[in-house]
Amino acid sequence: MASITGDTQPHHVVLFPFMSKGHTIPILHLARLLLHRRLIVTFFTTPANRPFIFESLNDTTVTILDLPFSHNVPDIPVGIESTDKLPSMSMFYAFGNATKLMQPDFERAIQTLPRVSFIVSDGFLWWTLESASKFDIPRFVFCGMNYYSTSVIRAVDQDRLLFVPESDDELITVTRFPWIKVTRNDFESPYTESEPKGLIYEFIMNVIVAETKSYGIIVNSFYELESVFADYWNRECQPKPWSVGPLCLAEPPKARDEPYNNKPKWVHQWLDKKFDQGNSVLYIAFGSQVEISLAQLKEIAIGLEESKVNFLWVIRKSESEISDGFEERVKDRGIVVREWVDQREILMHESVQRFLSHCGWNSVLESICAGVPILAWPMMAEQPLNARMVVEEIKVGLRVETCDGSVRGFVKWEGLEKTVKELMEGEKGKEVRKKCMEVTEKAKKAMEEGGSSKCTLDLLIDDTCGKTT
Numbered sequence: 001m002a003s004i005t006g007d008t009q010p011h012h013v014v015l016f017p018f019m020s021k022g023h024t025i026p027i028l029h030l031a032r033l034l035l036h037r038r039l040i041v042t043f044f045t046t047p048a049n050r051p052f053i054f055e056s057l058n059d060t061t062v063t064i065l066d067l068p069f070s071h072n073v074p075d076i077p078v079g080i081e082s083t084d085k086l087p088s089m090s091m092f093y094a095f096g097n098a099t100k101l102m103q104p105d106f107e108r109a110i111q112t113l114p115r116v117s118f119i120v121s122d123g124f125l126w127w128t129l130e131s132a133s134k135f136d137i138p139r140f141v142f143c144g145m146n147y148y149s150t151s152v153i154r155a156v157d158q159d160r161l162l163f164v165p166e167s168d169d170e171l172i173t174v175t176r177f178p179w180i181k182v183t184r185n186d187f188e189s190p191y192t193e194s195e196p197k198g199l200i201y202e203f204i205m206n207v208i209v210a211e212t213k214s215y216g217i218i219v220n221s222f223y224e225l226e227s228v229f230a231d232y233w234n235r236e237c238q239p240k241p242w243s244v245g246p247l248c249l250a251e252p253p254k255a256r257d258e259p260y261n262n263k264p265k266w267v268h269q270w271l272d273k274k275f276d277q278g279n280s281v282l283y284i285a286f287g288s289q290v291e292i293s294l295a296q297l298k299e300i301a302i303g304l305e306e307s308k309v310n311f312l313w314v315i316r317k318s319e320s321e322i323s324d325g326f327e328e329r330v331k332d333r334g335i336v337v338r339e340w341v342d343q344r345e346i347l348m349h350e351s352v353q354r355f356l357s358h359c360g361w362n363s364v365l366e367s368i369c370a371g372v373p374i375l376a377w378p379m380m381a382e383q384p385l386n387a388r389m390v391v392e393e394i395k396v397g398l399r400v401e402t403c404d405g406s407v408r409g410f411v412k413w414e415g416l417e418k419t420v421k422e423l424m425e426g427e428k429g430k431e432v433r434k435k436c437m438e439v440t441e442k443a444k445k446a447m448e449e450g451g452s453s454k455c456t457l458d459l460l461i462d463d464t465c466g467k468t469t
């Protein structure tokens with residue numbers, strides 16, 4: 001049986017995340033959970049991503065193996081090995097397809113490793129199923145999304161609901177979940193096309209077909225959060241889902257006086273000061289890939305200035321222009337950070353009380369785990385559906401107001417100011433905070449001894465490692 005049951009011969013697991021921060025970070029957490037259960041872990045990545053992985057896992061026994069990433073990919077600038085470094089997200093699918101060039105090296109490496117009990121690889125690395133099958137190793141797909149969004153996408157796609165209305169903003173009832181209403185604008189290509197074809201479609205089809213044929217799917221969520229959708233997946237979809245999250249709870253948060261390693265110390269000192277002054281802070285960040293227009297950035301700046309809240313705004317390096325003198329004018333109550341921060345620690349800081357977020361699934365989970373309600377501002381990918389889940393389904397946040405009321409509309413500073421104030425000071429803000437705290441407790445319980453996610457991961461290990469003894 002598996003090592004968790006007292007076996008002396010530890011089992012060996014291969015982890016291979018997609019090269020995107022939002023897909024890699026949860027698998028780093030999963031690595032720790034597997035180590036706690038005395039499994040041996042080998043982590044695959046590429047040379048340019050190694051430092052990020054190493055920084056996270058250097059206190060562990062995980063072996064990190066680099067596979068060269070081809071520098072001869074049309075449309076991808078040489079040296080780019082992670083989606084957050086792409087000059088434009090329009091290159092995302094070309095980048096995703098280029099990962100297949102790693103397959104021969106991956107397979108050569110697998111042959112040199114001690115016997116592998118199972119592989120966990122990202123859904124976007126669809127070709128790893130073929131590799132796993134060659135060596136008769138069960139492959140688990142790692143799913144970066146939640147059950148709600150994957151179920152709603154599947155339901156509207158199967159019932160072809162998106163092609164009924166004329167307008168992109170008309171509300172559509174999701175027949176299989178009739179309390180949920182969506183618009184075509186909540187979705188992206190290929191789902192919005194009645195006869196999809198081309199690069200994106202082929203990529204998504206490769207991902208879905210390989211997912212369906214895999215041994216199981218690991219979902220970074222917990223059963224109690226979205227049981228209706230987890231049950232739907234279990235009943236109607238393939239492969240079998242295993243809910244093992246929130247993975248961000250795999251490591252305990254750092255104590256307030258613990259050194260912050262190489263994270264920007266001044267940011268935490270600034271938060272400490274805000275806490276000592278009795279001020280609550282709005283944290284603003286839009287993940288690792290979202291592209292925001294200069295006009296929209298400037299509007300955010302005005303909204304923050306007018307709302308008079310204390311804020312910490314993380315922007316990507318490429319977005320360094322905001323507006324004349326903004327930072328100087330707001331310096332007593334707000335800071336703009338242009339470097340990588342430890343978002344989880346920031347959300348856990350006592351002074352951070354609200355989060356203006358694009359609703360990337362990791363950000364949502366990290367916010368929930370910290371008991372911080374969300375002001376949802378979805379921008380791309382499945383984020384509009386995550387935002388609906390946050391606001392309408394689990395009710396741990398409010399939605400930012402767009403100028404035309406549409407899902408992807410421009411947000412004017414007045415709409416931002418109004419919703420920021422409502423979340424920070426209004427009645428609705430208090431309600432969602434209360435709800436958020438309740439969900440936080442459930443999330444923690446799921447990961448504790450006897451909790452649903454902890455038990456599920458134990459079962460998964462028993463199930464797979466038991467077969468390879």
Ligand SMILES: O=c1ccn([C@@H]2O[C@H](COP(=O)(O)OP(=O)(O)O[C@H]3O[C@H](CO)[C@@H](O)[C@H](O)[C@H]3O)[C@@H](O)[C@H]2O)c(=O)[nH]1
Pocket residue numbers: 021022023025143144145285286287288289290314339340341342343344359360361362363364366380381382383
């Ligand atoms: O300075 C930073 C910036 C980001 N993060 C972390 O980076 C991750 C970002 O992940 P997420 O919030 O999910 O956003 P994206 O990077 O945009 O994630 C992509 O991947 C997610 C998981 O599949 C999807 O839900 C999103 O739509 C997709 O854009 C989170 O763990 C953050 O804590 C930091 O720690 N520091």
